[in-house]
Amino acid sequence: MPKRLRRAFFRRSVHDVAPDLIGVTLLVDGVGGRIVEVEAYHHTDPAAHSFHGPTPRNAVMFGPPGYVYVYRSYGIHWCLNFVCEPRGSAAAVLIRALQPLQGLSTMRRRRGISPERQLCSGPGRLCEALGITRAQNGSALDAPPFALFARAEPAEIVAGPRIGITKAVAKPWRYGLKGSRFLSKPF
DNA sequence: TGCCCGATTAACT
C-alpha cells in the first residue's frame, strides 16, 4: 500500500507542492483517482482569490496548510483546493482533473454520464463526481473522508499557462501528467 | 446599493 500523505507535505512552497501532487491518489469516502492536473495560486498572484485579502469565502486559504478550500464557481459548480505553505501565505493548489480509479459506479451516478474520460476531467466535474460541496470546506486532508496516497512511481510532468483566468495569464503554474487522456484540456 | 465579472460546464448553432 502506498504511503499516506501527511499535512507536512503541504507546508512548502505551493510551486513545489503543485507538481508533486501529480500522480498522487485522492479518495473521498473511497471514491476518486489519480491526480493528473493541478494549478498553483498564491496571495501575491493577481489571479488568486486571496490576492485582495481575507473574506468569508477564502478564509480557509489564510489558515494552516493541509486543509481543503472549496469555493463556488460561476454560481453553479464547486472547485477543490489544497491549502499550502505556512499559515498566512494564502496559497493553494486547485485540483483540476483526476484519472478515475475507485468508485466508478458512484461517480457515474453522481455525474449522470458514463464515459470514464469525462467523469473527473475538470475542476467542477471532479467535485460533482466526488461529492464535494461547501460542506467539505475547511476539512483536513489527512482525515476521513479524505485520503491521499503518494505516487508509487515517478511521474513525467508538464507545465503550462493556467486555464480560465484573465490576470497573470502567462504564469506557467498549471501542471499535468504528460500524455494523460484525463486532462481537462491538452497542454 | 448596483453593476460587472469570474480558477466552469453543457447544450446549443
Place this chain on the structure above:
DNA sequence: GTTAATCGGGCAA
C-alpha cells in the same frame, strides 16, 4: 464557436 445558468466579491457611486 457561442451562450445560458447563477451567485459572491470587488469596486464605483
